[in-house]
Amino acid sequence: MQLVNNDDFLTQLTTLLQSPKSTGSIWLTHKRLTHDGEDAAMKHEDSGSDDREYQCLIRATNGKEINFSTQVHPNQLHKFYSVYGSILKTSMSTTLRKRDKKKEKTRAEQTAKRKKRMTELVIVDGPKRGANRRKRQRQVKAAIKQQESQKKFKEREGVKGGRMDILA
Template structure:
Protein backbone atom coordinates (compact mmCIF):
# COMPACT_ATOMS: atom_id res chain seq x y z
CA UNK A 1 0.00 0.00 0.00
CA UNK A 2 1.27 3.41 -0.92
CA UNK A 3 0.80 6.33 1.49
CA UNK A 4 0.43 9.48 -0.60
CA UNK A 5 0.01 13.18 0.03
CA UNK A 6 -3.51 14.57 -0.34
CA UNK A 7 -3.11 16.04 -3.83
CA UNK A 8 -1.37 12.93 -5.18
CA UNK A 9 -4.10 10.77 -3.64
CA UNK A 10 -6.81 12.78 -5.41
CA UNK A 11 -5.14 12.38 -8.80
CA UNK A 12 -4.56 8.64 -8.28
CA UNK A 13 -8.14 8.18 -7.08
CA UNK A 14 -9.39 9.95 -10.21
CA UNK A 15 -7.30 7.57 -12.33
CA UNK A 16 -8.74 4.57 -10.46
CA UNK A 17 -12.28 5.79 -11.08
CA UNK A 18 -11.59 6.35 -14.79
CA UNK A 19 -9.94 2.93 -15.15
CA UNK A 20 -12.88 1.13 -13.49
CA UNK A 21 -15.65 3.13 -15.14
CA UNK A 22 -16.59 0.49 -17.74
CA UNK A 23 -15.91 -2.63 -15.71
CA UNK A 24 -14.78 -3.09 -12.15
CA UNK A 25 -15.25 -1.41 -8.81
CA UNK A 26 -13.35 0.95 -6.55
CA UNK A 27 -13.56 0.22 -2.83
CA UNK A 28 -13.04 3.13 -0.45
CA UNK A 29 -12.60 2.78 3.30
CA UNK A 30 -12.43 5.50 5.91
CA UNK A 31 -11.05 4.95 9.38
CA UNK A 32 -10.21 7.14 12.34
CA UNK A 33 -6.44 7.51 12.58
CA UNK A 34 -4.67 8.29 15.82
CA UNK A 35 -1.12 8.45 14.48
CA UNK A 36 0.10 5.10 15.77
CA UNK A 37 2.40 3.06 13.61
CA UNK A 38 2.48 0.02 15.92
CA UNK A 39 -0.42 -1.87 17.51
CA UNK A 40 -1.33 -1.40 21.17
CA UNK A 41 -0.09 -4.22 23.41
CA UNK A 42 -2.84 -6.29 25.05
CA UNK A 43 -1.51 -5.91 28.57
CA UNK A 44 -0.13 -2.66 29.88
CA UNK A 45 -0.39 0.79 28.45
CA UNK A 46 1.65 2.87 26.10
CA UNK A 47 3.21 5.78 27.94
CA UNK A 48 4.17 9.05 26.33
CA UNK A 49 1.80 8.69 23.39
CA UNK A 50 -0.62 11.49 22.59
CA UNK A 51 -3.12 10.68 19.81
CA UNK A 52 -3.59 13.24 17.08
CA UNK A 53 -7.16 14.54 16.94
CA UNK A 54 -9.53 14.51 13.98
CA UNK A 55 -7.40 12.57 11.49
CA UNK A 56 -8.75 9.99 9.08
CA UNK A 57 -7.02 7.25 7.12
CA UNK A 58 -8.55 7.09 3.66
CA UNK A 59 -7.85 3.98 1.57
CA UNK A 60 -8.88 3.09 -1.98
CA UNK A 61 -8.36 -0.06 -4.02
CA UNK A 62 -9.54 -1.61 -7.25
CA UNK A 63 -8.42 -5.08 -6.21
CA UNK A 64 -4.98 -4.69 -7.76
CA UNK A 65 -3.71 -1.26 -6.82
CA UNK A 66 -3.97 0.14 -3.29
CA UNK A 67 -3.52 3.78 -2.32
CA UNK A 68 -4.00 5.60 0.98
CA UNK A 69 -3.60 8.97 2.63
CA UNK A 70 -4.05 10.60 6.02
CA UNK A 71 -6.29 13.66 6.05
CA UNK A 72 -7.65 15.87 8.74
CA UNK A 73 -11.42 15.49 9.09
CA UNK A 74 -13.10 14.66 5.77
CA UNK A 75 -16.21 16.94 5.89
CA UNK A 76 -13.96 19.98 5.90
CA UNK A 77 -12.34 18.96 2.62
CA UNK A 78 -14.74 19.54 -0.29
CA UNK A 79 -12.27 18.13 -2.83
CA UNK A 80 -12.86 14.55 -1.63
CA UNK A 81 -16.63 14.87 -1.44
CA UNK A 82 -16.84 16.47 -4.91
CA UNK A 83 -14.70 13.71 -6.42
CA UNK A 84 -16.78 10.96 -4.80
CA UNK A 85 -20.07 12.59 -5.75
CA UNK A 86 -18.98 12.94 -9.38
CA UNK A 87 -17.94 9.29 -9.69
CA UNK A 88 -20.74 7.51 -7.82
CA UNK A 89 -23.03 7.32 -10.82
CA UNK A 90 -23.08 3.53 -11.16
CA UNK A 91 -25.02 2.85 -7.97
CA UNK A 92 -28.17 0.75 -8.23
CA UNK A 93 -31.48 2.23 -7.12
CA UNK A 94 -33.39 0.47 -4.36
CA UNK A 95 -36.49 -1.47 -5.32
CA UNK A 96 -39.15 -0.17 -2.92
CA UNK A 97 -41.81 -2.65 -4.12
CA UNK A 98 -39.88 -5.77 -3.15
CA UNK A 99 -39.11 -4.34 0.29
CA UNK A 100 -42.79 -3.74 1.04
CA UNK A 101 -43.73 -7.25 -0.19
CA UNK A 102 -41.14 -8.83 2.14
CA UNK A 103 -42.46 -6.95 5.16
CA UNK A 104 -46.08 -7.96 4.36
CA UNK A 105 -45.06 -11.62 3.93
CA UNK A 106 -43.39 -11.61 7.36
CA UNK A 107 -46.61 -10.49 9.06
Protein backbone atom coordinates (compact mmCIF):
# COMPACT_ATOMS: atom_id res chain seq x y z
CA MET A 1 0.00 0.00 0.00
CA GLN A 2 1.47 3.30 -1.09
CA LEU A 3 0.85 6.25 1.26
CA VAL A 4 0.72 9.56 -0.64
CA ASN A 5 -0.26 13.12 0.23
CA ASN A 6 -3.77 14.41 -0.44
CA ASP A 7 -3.10 16.11 -3.79
CA ASP A 8 -1.28 13.09 -5.20
CA PHE A 9 -4.09 10.85 -3.98
CA LEU A 10 -6.68 12.91 -5.84
CA THR A 11 -4.66 12.94 -9.06
CA GLN A 12 -4.03 9.18 -8.88
CA LEU A 13 -7.71 8.61 -8.19
CA THR A 14 -8.78 10.61 -11.25
CA THR A 15 -6.38 8.65 -13.44
CA LEU A 16 -7.63 5.38 -11.94
CA LEU A 17 -11.26 6.32 -12.58
CA GLN A 18 -10.62 7.62 -16.09
CA SER A 19 -8.26 4.91 -17.30
CA PRO A 20 -9.81 3.04 -20.25
CA LYS A 21 -8.71 -0.39 -19.07
CA SER A 22 -10.34 -0.08 -15.65
CA THR A 23 -13.57 -1.79 -16.60
CA GLY A 24 -13.69 -3.68 -13.33
CA SER A 25 -14.55 -2.54 -9.84
CA ILE A 26 -12.81 0.12 -7.79
CA TRP A 27 -12.95 -0.03 -3.99
CA LEU A 28 -12.81 3.11 -1.87
CA THR A 29 -12.59 2.76 1.91
CA HIS A 30 -12.74 5.38 4.64
CA LYS A 31 -11.92 4.82 8.28
CA ARG A 32 -10.82 6.64 11.38
CA LEU A 33 -7.09 6.35 11.98
CA THR A 34 -5.75 5.62 15.48
CA HIS A 35 -2.05 5.38 16.29
CA ASP A 36 -2.12 4.67 20.01
CA GLY A 37 -2.88 0.98 19.70
CA GLU A 38 -6.21 1.74 21.34
CA ASP A 39 -9.41 -0.01 20.61
CA ALA A 40 -11.17 1.74 17.75
CA ALA A 41 -14.57 1.37 19.45
CA MET A 42 -16.44 4.56 20.09
CA LYS A 43 -16.46 5.81 23.69
CA HIS A 44 -19.69 6.34 25.58
CA GLU A 45 -20.59 9.97 25.96
CA ASP A 46 -21.15 9.79 29.70
CA SER A 47 -17.72 8.23 30.38
CA GLY A 48 -15.97 11.51 29.64
CA SER A 49 -15.35 13.79 26.75
CA ASP A 50 -12.80 12.77 24.17
CA ASP A 51 -11.33 15.98 22.75
CA ARG A 52 -8.82 14.28 20.51
CA GLU A 53 -9.19 14.66 16.78
CA TYR A 54 -8.49 11.64 14.64
CA GLN A 55 -7.24 11.56 11.10
CA CYS A 56 -9.21 9.88 8.33
CA LEU A 57 -7.54 7.14 6.29
CA ILE A 58 -8.83 6.83 2.72
CA ARG A 59 -7.80 3.93 0.49
CA ALA A 60 -8.36 3.28 -3.20
CA THR A 61 -7.71 0.03 -5.02
CA ASN A 62 -8.80 -1.81 -8.10
CA GLY A 63 -8.27 -5.15 -6.36
CA LYS A 64 -5.22 -6.04 -8.44
CA GLU A 65 -2.02 -4.04 -8.77
CA ILE A 66 -3.10 -0.48 -7.93
CA ASN A 67 -3.26 0.33 -4.20
CA PHE A 68 -2.80 3.77 -2.68
CA SER A 69 -4.00 5.65 0.38
CA THR A 70 -3.84 9.02 2.11
CA GLN A 71 -4.36 10.47 5.55
CA VAL A 72 -6.58 13.52 5.88
CA HIS A 73 -6.31 15.79 8.92
CA PRO A 74 -9.63 16.89 10.47
CA ASN A 75 -9.04 20.57 9.69
CA GLN A 76 -8.54 19.74 5.97
CA LEU A 77 -11.44 17.30 5.74
CA HIS A 78 -14.07 19.66 4.24
CA LYS A 79 -11.71 20.92 1.54
CA PHE A 80 -10.61 17.38 0.68
CA TYR A 81 -14.17 16.00 0.51
CA SER A 82 -15.37 18.81 -1.76
CA VAL A 83 -12.68 17.97 -4.34
CA TYR A 84 -13.08 14.21 -3.75
CA GLY A 85 -16.86 14.42 -4.26
CA SER A 86 -16.55 16.36 -7.49
CA ILE A 87 -14.07 13.78 -8.85
CA LEU A 88 -16.46 10.94 -8.01
CA LYS A 89 -19.46 12.73 -9.54
CA THR A 90 -17.71 13.45 -12.82
CA SER A 91 -16.30 9.94 -13.13
CA MET A 92 -19.60 8.23 -12.37
CA SER A 93 -21.59 10.40 -14.74
CA THR A 94 -19.39 9.33 -17.65
CA THR A 95 -18.79 5.67 -16.80
CA LEU A 96 -22.13 4.42 -15.51
CA ARG A 97 -24.35 2.53 -17.91
CA LYS A 98 -28.05 3.20 -18.28
CA ARG A 99 -30.36 0.79 -16.56
CA ASP A 100 -31.97 -1.94 -18.61
CA LYS A 101 -35.64 -0.99 -18.54
CA LYS A 102 -36.74 -3.84 -20.77
CA LYS A 103 -37.29 -6.20 -17.81
CA GLU A 104 -39.26 -3.56 -15.94
CA LYS A 105 -41.41 -2.93 -18.98
CA THR A 106 -42.23 -6.63 -19.47
CA ARG A 107 -42.97 -7.01 -15.75
CA ALA A 108 -45.36 -4.04 -15.88
CA GLU A 109 -47.08 -5.48 -18.95
CA GLN A 110 -47.53 -8.83 -17.22
CA THR A 111 -49.09 -7.24 -14.15
CA ALA A 112 -51.40 -5.19 -16.38
CA LYS A 113 -52.50 -8.39 -18.16
CA ARG A 114 -53.17 -10.12 -14.84
CA LYS A 115 -55.25 -7.21 -13.59
CA LYS A 116 -57.17 -7.12 -16.84
CA ARG A 117 -57.85 -10.87 -16.64
CA MET A 118 -59.04 -10.46 -13.07
CA THR A 119 -61.50 -7.72 -13.93
CA GLU A 120 -62.89 -9.16 -17.16
CA LEU A 121 -65.80 -11.50 -16.71
CA VAL A 122 -65.40 -15.02 -18.00
CA ILE A 123 -68.39 -15.86 -20.16
CA VAL A 124 -69.61 -19.42 -19.79
CA ASP A 125 -71.51 -20.52 -22.88
CA GLY A 126 -71.91 -23.67 -24.89
CA PRO A 127 -73.67 -26.97 -24.30
CA LYS A 128 -73.37 -28.92 -21.06
CA ARG A 129 -73.26 -32.16 -23.02
CA GLY A 130 -72.06 -33.16 -26.45
CA ALA A 131 -69.75 -31.15 -28.69
CA ASN A 132 -67.80 -28.29 -27.03
CA ARG A 133 -68.50 -29.75 -23.58
CA ARG A 134 -64.79 -29.55 -22.66
CA LYS A 135 -64.68 -25.93 -23.75
CA ARG A 136 -67.50 -25.11 -21.35
CA GLN A 137 -65.75 -27.02 -18.54
CA ARG A 138 -62.58 -24.96 -19.10
CA GLN A 139 -64.64 -21.77 -19.00
CA VAL A 140 -66.27 -22.82 -15.73
CA LYS A 141 -62.86 -23.61 -14.18
CA ALA A 142 -61.54 -20.22 -15.35
CA ALA A 143 -64.55 -18.44 -13.82
CA ILE A 144 -64.07 -20.23 -10.49
CA LYS A 145 -60.33 -19.45 -10.50
CA GLN A 146 -61.06 -15.80 -11.27
CA GLN A 147 -63.52 -15.56 -8.38
CA GLU A 148 -60.97 -17.09 -6.00
CA SER A 149 -58.24 -14.69 -7.11
CA GLN A 150 -60.59 -11.72 -6.70
CA LYS A 151 -61.48 -12.97 -3.22
CA LYS A 152 -57.79 -13.30 -2.26
CA PHE A 153 -57.09 -9.84 -3.66
CA LYS A 154 -59.88 -8.32 -1.58
CA GLU A 155 -58.59 -10.10 1.53
CA ARG A 156 -55.07 -8.76 0.94
CA GLU A 157 -56.38 -5.26 0.43
CA GLY A 158 -58.42 -5.60 3.60
CA VAL A 159 -55.36 -6.72 5.55
CA LYS A 160 -53.30 -3.86 4.16
CA GLY A 161 -56.05 -1.41 5.01
CA GLY A 162 -56.36 -2.90 8.49
CA ARG A 163 -52.64 -2.51 9.11
CA MET A 164 -52.76 1.09 8.03
CA ASP A 165 -55.60 1.73 10.47
CA ILE A 166 -53.58 0.18 13.29
CA LEU A 167 -50.50 2.30 12.52
CA ALA A 168 -52.46 5.52 12.24
